[in-house]
Structure formats: structure tokens, C-alpha cells
Amino acid sequence: MSQLKNDLLLRTLRKEKVERPPVWMMRQAGRYLPDYLKLKAKYDFFTRVQTPELATAITLQPVDQVGVDAAIIFSDILVIPQAMGLEVLMEEGKGPSLPGTIKTQKDIDALITTGVEESLHYVTDALSLTKKELNGRVPLIGFAGAPWTILCYMVEGKGSKTWDKAKRFAYTETNMAHQLLQKITDITINYLKAQAKAGADVLQVFDSWAGCLSPGDFKTFAQPYLIQIADALQKEVPVILFPKGSWYALKDLSESSAAGLGIDWCVTPQYARELTGNKITLQGNFDPSRLLAPIPEIKKWVKEMIDGFGTQNYIANLGHGITPDVPVDHAKAFVEAVKEYGC
Amino acid sequence: MSQLKNDLLLRTLRKEKVERPPVWMMRQAGRYLPDYLKLKAKYDFFTRVQTPELATAITLQPVDQVGVDAAIIFSDILVIPQAMGLEVLMEEGKGPSLPGTIKTQKDIDALITTGVEESLHYVTDALSLTKKELNGRVPLIGFAGAPWTILCYMVEGKGSKTWDKAKRFAYTETNMAHQLLQKITDITINYLKAQAKAGADVLQVFDSWAGCLSPGDFKTFAQPYLIQIADALQKEVPVILFPKGSWYALKDLSESSAAGLGIDWCVTPQYARELTGNKITLQGNFDPSRLLAPIPEIKKWVKEMIDGFGTQNYIANLGHGITPDVPVDHAKAFVEAVKEYGC
Numbered sequence: 297m298s299q300l301k302n303d304l305l306l307r308t309l310r311k312e313k314v315e316r317p318p319v320w321m322m323r324q325a326g327r328y329l330p331d332y333l334k335l336k337a338k339y340d341f342f343t344r345v346q347t348p349e350l351a352t353a354i355t356l357q358p359v360d361q362v363g364v365d366a367a368i369i370f371s372d373i374l375v376i377p378q379a380m381g382l383e384v385l386m387e388e389g390k391g392p393s394l395p396g397t398i399k400t401q402k403d404i405d406a407l408i409t410t411g412v413e414e415s416l417h418y419v420t421d422a423l424s425l426t427k428k429e430l431n432g433r434v435p436l437i438g439f440a441g442a443p444w445t446i447l448c449y450m451v452e453g454k455g456s457k458t459w460d461k462a463k464r465f466a467y468t469e470t471n472m473a474h475q476l477l478q479k480i481t482d483i484t485i486n487y488l489k490a491q492a493k494a495g496a497d498v499l500q501v502f503d504s505w506a507g508c509l510s511p512g513d514f515k516t517f518a519q520p521y522l523i524q525i526a527d528a529l530q531k532e533v534p535v536i537l538f539p540k541g542s543w544y545a546l547k548d549l550s551e552s553s554a555a556g557l558g559i560d561w562c563v564t565p566q567y568a569r570e571l572t573g574n575k576i577t578l579q580g581n582f583d584p585s586r587l588l589a590p591i592p593e594i595k596k597w598v599k600e601m602i603d604g605f606g607t608q609n610y611i612a613n614l615g616h617g618i619t620p621d622v623p624v625d626h627a628k629a630f631v632e633a634v635k636e637y638g639c
Numbered sequence: 640m641s642q643l644k645n646d647l648l649l650r651t652l653r654k655e656k657v658e659r660p661p662v663w664m665m666r667q668a669g670r671y672l673p674d675y676l677k678l679k680a681k682y683d684f685f686t687r688v689q690t691p692e693l694a695t696a697i698t699l700q701p702v703d704q705v706g707v708d709a710a711i712i713f714s715d716i717l718v719i720p721q722a723m724g725l726e727v728l729m730e731e732g733k734g735p736s737l738p739g740t741i742k743t744q745k746d747i748d749a750l751i752t753t754g755v756e757e758s759l760h761y762v763t764d765a766l767s768l769t770k771k772e773l774n775g776r777v778p779l780i781g782f783a784g785a786p787w788t789i790l791c792y793m794v795e796g797k798g799s800k801t802w803d804k805a806k807r808f809a810y811t812e813t814n815m816a817h818q819l820l821q822k823i824t825d826i827t828i829n830y831l832k833a834q835a836k837a838g839a840d841v842l843q844v845f846d847s848w849a850g851c852l853s854p855g856d857f858k859t860f861a862q863p864y865l866i867q868i869a870d871a872l873q874k875e876v877p878v879i880l881f882p883k884g885s886w887y888a889l890k891d892l893s894e895s896s897a898a899g900l901g902i903d904w905c906v907t908p909q910y911a912r913e914l915t916g917n918k919i920t921l922q923g924n925f926d927p928s929r930l931l932a933p934i935p936e937i938k939k940w941v942k943e944m945i946d947g948f949g950t951q952n953y954i955a956n957l958g959h960g961i962t963p964d965v966p967v968d969h970a971k972a973f974v975e976a977v978k979e980y981g982c
Binding site for chain 1: 800801802803806807810811850851852853854855856884885886887904905906907910926927928929931932933936959962964
């Protein structure tokens, strides 16, 4: 394995001094890129995810075309429920759906819990291939969904504004909810270890629906499982936790074994630093909608964002995934603005 | 007009000492109540909203059946864009849609801005009739959507997870966005004044989509208009501002002329008090999903919530609207738990 030519991300996660903050974008490999859309027109979602050559090609596009400082493997958080035996449908324009929702103890007992990481070999194969193709240009990020977020989909069966079915399950079948969360956690740990072994330099855990939980419920149903994952992986590679919406948990999580914390745009950089006391590297938090603004505005706002976080122990990123309607030039302007900071 | 027999809500908003916190629930008149569903089966949405006898009957149901300490008029925040000349469709199970979205200066110029409160006479008629029917049992709350939230619907044309079209409009057509926000604000002030004149004892302004904005964007596109409304109404009746999701604005808004601030469940009661320094009455913040839990849990959590906020300068409520799947007994248990607090 060749040594990394650009190791800004890794040094930042080790809290070493860097020349400038590294920059990448959540969902950077995806629907705003014309070359991605060409592959999307030819191959359905799971073909793209399950064919290492396609996943690798898609993963490399933003590295080549937008100039980000890290690649993130093209995959999906729902490969875990799928590998645990639940059917996952991806219908264009409708979001994911899982017809066989979890309701009873029998449903939980029926979930596949052994050999899951082996059945996800297409992800580790894609990581190995991408690692080879990157040839040390930039680090490679692997990822998984957080247990709470995966439970949300498994119980609700589709996206939701309120996730009230998932929460009802947590409140009324609390014992089952914890059993399910623990099963997902154990599998996710093995899956992420396999990703590290296959070449992932960094691992990110997406708790996309953490923000639907009150601070108390987050501490019960989300935080312990995030911490288990960070603890189990810390000796392998640096872990970034991204509990979207859960600003109230930043202090607690800054004291965990994670190397980085993702922040959305509803917290100011200054307040995020105040909450976390510079104990941990922070990542974020540009509102993806702001990429729809004129380029000079984007550049001004990026500067303000970096002024707020500071250039050290900081990874420039969005506060959530890039949206399909962002012009490629605007995404490039975001990345350039980070690279030009202080020049 | 007979004097109020139960004026807990009004005394609390004046920061006077009360025997116990008043309690009501956002969307308390609605789809979880069987008697509402009977009317819903017979009359379409706008017939229910525009027929004072129906709106009054619906408004009274939770007062009679659930025992809340306030009535809130049955209406909708989208009556404002409708009265400004935009078509608003309410399709069952699909949420609202506005086919004629605002895109250009011409679209803004074409909006109706005079006589809007007169054209909304069905709301003021419903308030007068409800006031009469209540006969002083509990106070009556009127309401409107906040300018940012109304702009979201006018520009986006339907509900959205990200509101990125609305935000793009704000970022790229900033001057137009402020023109539109000011027009909505002026009309909303007149509309709320007419509601107060018709008998509303309290007015609530719902900024349901404030939480999609970063702290900086909230200060630009939401806060100034909320403050204009609070300032214009403060001499009429107490105003409650509810900027859902915008916990970062609580401190600033606690220093406004509003009498109360609504809080969602993503802030602990303790932290909400810390941010607002007991300068303002707080309202909230039970997670509506928690009403799906077993009744003993609901009662325990209500007690914890009141312990957190304290019994004074506090209105017990949910952190957002009650959902259709809540059993009536659970809603009653919530209200009872507040009334039983400390007994």
C-alpha cells in the first residue's frame, strides 16, 4: 500500500498541526455530478452499490472532478438491514422502503446476525479496489448508519418526518428496542472492522435521525451504541460520529473515544467549540442549501465558517449531504474556498 | 363578554403566581379525536375551516372532552397565502400544495395585500362564535404562521425535508425575499389584530420551519419579522412565539416583547430556562411521540417535565402538534398529569 500523498484528514483527526483544514462533502459522490447520473441511468441502485467496479468509479469521481481531500466509499447505510435479512426497496424519487418491518420478538429473532460482514463483501471489495485506484492520493472513508437510525428504518419501514412509530416501539417495547439496537451495534462493529481491514483509513457513523430524539431519549437509545462503536474501533482507525440534529450531545460525545464529531448547520462554529472545549476534531457545518447561492456568497460564507471553527482540529464539510440540485461549479467553489483560506 | 372562569393561561403569560401550570396541546382539535373524524368524513378541509359553526364545534371538542385549560381556534396557517391570492390544495394524506409558487417580482407584485383580514372574516366569525360558546370557561387562542414559514410554502409549493428551494430564493433573490416577508408580516399583523378584536385572548405565531435555518439565517430571515409581529400586538393581547427547532434563538427572543416562547423537545427544560433566564413564560415541550407510550410512563415524564420547568411562568404543552395515532386516553392522561402535579 503506497503512503498517502495527502494526509491532511488523518493528521487533523490525530489533532496534529496542519497547513489548512481538509475538505470533503457528505454525499460528494452522487446525484449532482453528471458522470454519476450517466451510471445511474444505466444501472439500478443496488447494482451500483454491489458492483465494486461501479462503486469505485463513483467514489473516485469527486476526487478527480471536485478536488476533495478524501474519498468516501459509494454505498448506503441500508446495506445492514438488507444483510440482516430485510428486503430493502429503492424506488426512484420515493426514498427507501422496507416492507418487512420489525414489530415482534419473533421478527428480531429472525434477523440474520452471523456472517453479515462476509455477505457484505461487495463493500469491502469496493474499498480494496478504490484504495488501489486512489494510489495514495487521498484517504478513503468507510461508513455505516448508527444503530438508532437503522432501527428507525427497520421499525418504520420508510422515511418519516416524526419517526413516531420507531419511537413508539422504543417506548412501549423498550426491552426489544435495546435488543435490536445491540444486534445492530454488534454487526456494525464487525462490518466497520472489515472496512478498516479492507483499506478504509477513517470510518464515519451517520446518526441521521438522532435529532428526532429528546436529549433524554438520545442518551437512552442512541448514545450508548455510538460509544460502543467508537470504543470498539478506536484502535483500528479514527472514527467520526455524526449525530445530526443532536447538538445537545456534543459535550458528552466530545469526551468519547471518537476522533471527530460531525456538526450540522444549526449550531454556530463558535458554540460547537464552546460545547466541546477543543477536546475533539469537529467536522461541518455548511448548510447544503447555501451551495445554491451565488459563488461569491459561498466563498464569503466558507471564510466565515473557518474563521468560526479555526484552521486546526477542523474538517471543512457540509452539515448534511449535498443535494442533487447543486451546480458542480458551486461544489467546486466550496472546496476551493477552503483551499484558498488564508492565502 | 363574561369573565373567564379559568384564567390560568392569561395569568401565567402575565407572569403572575398560579396554583398550577395551565395545559393545552398544539393541534388539540384534530385527527386523534373520534368526533372530529366524524365531521372530517362529512365536510372537506376548507369547509371545516370556513364554516364558523363547524370550526367552533371542532375548537370546543378538546375543551369538553380532554379538559385543556385553553381553546385554540380550528384553522390553518395557509389561510394567509390563500387570502393573498394563491391557490392552496389540501389532498388527504398528501399534505398541502400551492401550485402557483412565487418565483419572480411579478409574482410578488400580484399578491393581494389589501382587505386580506376582511376576506378572512370566517376566522374572526369563528372566533366570535367560539368565544360566545365558551362562555368564559377557558381563554381562546388565535394564531397565524410566521412569515418565514409562510414564505417556505409560497416558494416551495409543498412540504419539504430541506426547504432548499425556499432557501435558494432567500439566498439568490434576497431583496425579493425580504419584500415578500414584509408583505406577509404586514398582513399577519392586521389579521392577528382582527383576531384579538374578535375575541382571541392570546395569539400564537407558529414558525414551524424555522429550524431549517442556521442561526445566522434565522436572524436574517425569521427573527426580525417575528419581533415586528410581537411588537405590533403586545398592547392587544399576549403573544406566544414558537420558532420550532430554533433553540439557538431562545435567548434573543426572550428579550422581545412576546409574552411566551414555545419550546420543542430537543431542548431540556433546564437548558431552556438557562437560555432565557426566567425573563419570559415558556411553553412546551413534551415529545408528541411520547403520547404513544403507556399511560404510567406519560405521567412520570410529565412530572419530570414540570420539575424541569418549574410550576411558575410555565405552560404545559407538547413540543409540536399531537399526531393522529394518539389514543384519546393518552391525551387525557397528559392533561390530567399536569393538573395532578404536586397533589
